[in-house]
Amino acid sequence: MLKKLIQSLRSPRKRQPHPRTTPLVLSKRQHPLGRQQISRNALSVIERLQHSGYQAYAVGGCVRDLLLGLPPKDFDVATSATPEQVRAAFRNARVIGRRFKLVHVHFGREIIEVATFRAGHVEQARPDNQQSAHHESGRILRDNVYGTLEEDAERRDFTINALYYDPGSERILDYAHGVHDIRNQLIRLIGNPEQRYQEDPVRMLRAVRFAAKLDFDIERHTAAPIRRLAPLLRDIPAARLFEEVLKLFLSGQAEITFDLLCQYDLFAPLFPASAKALQRNPRYSEALIRQALINTDQRIAEGKPVTPAFLFAALLWPALAPRAAQLQERGLPASVALQDAAQELVIEQCKHTAVPKRFTIPMREIWDMQERLPRRSGKRADLLLENPRFRAGYDFLLLRESAGEQTDGLGEWWTLYQEASDSQRRQMIRQLGQRDSATPDEPASAAPRKRRRGGKRRRGPRSEQAGE
Template sequence: MLKKLFKSLRSPLRRAKQSHSTPEVLSNRQHPIHRGDISRYAISVVERLQNAGYQAYLVGGCVRDLLLDLDPKDFDVATSATPEQVRAEFRNARVIGRRFKLVHVHFGREIIEVATFRANHPQDEEDDDPRASRHESGRILRDNVYGSLEDDAQRRDFTINALYYDPGSERILDYAHGVHDIRNHLIRLIGDPTQRYQEDPVRMLRAVRFAAKLDFDIEKHSAAPIYKLAPMLGEIPAARLFDEVLKLFLAGYAVYTYELLVDYGLFGQLFPASAAALKHNPDYTDTLIHNALANTDLRIQQGKPVTPAFLFAALLWPALPARVLKLQERGMPPIPAMQEAAHELISEQCQRIAVPKRFTLPIREIWDMQERLPRRSGKRADLLLENPRFRAGYDFLLLRESAGEQTGGLGDWWTAYQDASDSERRSMIRDLSGKEDGPGAPRKRKRSGGRRKRGAGEGTAKPGND
């Protein structure tokens, strides 16, 4: 399909230079997009705005994905109407955002996002300009300077996202040779890459995300500044980075995304403690994270649910054992050491990425389960099976073992125990007598003063490479 598309683009794409204000125009015979591929609600929004006298187009990722024969996740509209004018046209519309005002038009569960054409910010803008504000680093803090369709195209981040589709005429307007870059599988920034990253450092993450999603390369000039500018992510609000991390790792291509983040020096800006563990113990850390992300990709491919709690538990785990061990060496018992280290690590991480409490609590419970799973004597095994976090804790145990942690066959034991009959389970518990001194299991101590003390051998199994 794409070959047919690009064969139909004869001389226009070969012209050396062209005015920014003059787009390449692809007729309905030069591209594979049909109205039937598009949400009827998105078409109705565009047509209603056009009938009201405004310019309006489908824009960005939906056009790009349709050209690549992919199913768009959503449909966005760009228009000459201001947010207030859009809201006046639709009773089911709501204006959102401060930094970047948008309108959401609701059709049941489907939301069509409508943005007003934006213009680039003047470098010498007044500090008291209410429409726009820049940080001294060049980062744009607010982005409500409106402009023309041509302005909007040049302000967009990547060439492949500066594509506009008119469902009425079925034409595509290409202002930045985005079709050319789609043909060559390239992620290319519009304008000077350093300046564009300084305006919004999250664009570095977006470049990686699109490269992983589309299996494209980041064009060399667009890639060159990333490693140097990566620390600018520290200026981004932690809540925004949480949303960006979910987009990076919960879209079905997390493994490749992780590899690109590491290559471009971005992973350490998002997960500094885990990046330090990756340097200290590279084989174990890389294997565990890689296996966790591969499992995440598989579950998404199979349509199974994925919880951010398990994802963050895996991404942060490699930094935890060393902290637990350090606290134990100071004399702290294993379970309190685990809890204290977990609290410290999560608190540090939330300074960089604002992980909500609804996820940090299960992260700690999954980690805590790693201390409890070796304790199987008496009725403990059956009580653990009834724990609502057992399954996540068990899966996490298998993940640790897959990365080389030595647990004395704990994962196999729990796998067999879940499938065993009651009598078989009793026999398995009896066979544990004297065998719970393996890695990750508590050492048996004599009671002293009526209170049993836990030995230093209790606790989380250490990575096999340590």
């Protein structure tokens, strides 16, 4: 007996399966997480499902974040109950999704997302389940094959998200060495990285997002295929990529996220025109985008609102300005050139990330304001101040100047004009009228005059000189 034990100790240890079929169980003495930290609504969902005879756990990001001492954004539940069984247990629940059916249980403004345990992606359907369908590239098109808790842990994307917390026993079940990777600050995919990225290329973006959010490193095997497989993102629906872009850049770590996207060649599939602009004019393009992302991170840190319209306006401006300049060289007026270039660029961009009209319209208005801000003669300056997009356009002008763009002091002029009294503003307008007619402002301000009637056009210069 002793001889066999010695031989077993001397024999090389087999590498632990990844993930484990038997979890590492952490008792409440072995981790800092307590049930009082779990949303009471999530506890209610878990306890009702357990009392109904189903397995149910808090899972994924909420467990990970609580172990890291971070406030969870939301609380997700994994259960052995099917979506229909979950819906039957809660009046305030509804099933959503097609590729991946989930149940949202509504408690006022809080939504607890409940997912049924999923199995691995097999070729043959299991009884009473829908078969997973794959794209020829390996991408999963449907994912409603239900399975066991162990199988659910195996099909999750990252080890740090394969953690299950049972509020009743206050134990954590760790199937994929997730606690180890949290301690070592690593983002590691479960399973073969290349296969997992082919199943869902968005996992490459999630790896970057978690690395930026948690200040973790992407484990080398997980990182290795990303650059080569980055083009797979072009096959992802543009609407889904838009939602992923919002998560990437509106989570408070936009600047470091941008660096990681560029490092792993993931920025170009999302913003191809901007990526080309970064190659053509790297100093200006990167400075403008980076400063916009820094400003976004700062506003989020200060609890101020941020708008995707401004963010997308900044991300695309390095590609827009050269196009508008080319159209002007062909003889188009500045305003028309900018509008035509903007329309073309927005159409192109929406093929990659489907930006909704509620953002593209204000985004184009911010761009249009860049052509209007130099036109300040007569009453135009005051009319621009009253424009609801003035503040965003003014901030965007300052952003352009911070990136090194020369505007002949336009940003400083508008800063002073907003703070000036009425008499000071009239004086500033008079000083503009005394400039040489060959200044850059004149052609821009002359174009609208052609659309006015003759009498108003004759009175315009006299009014400007009078400071009206």
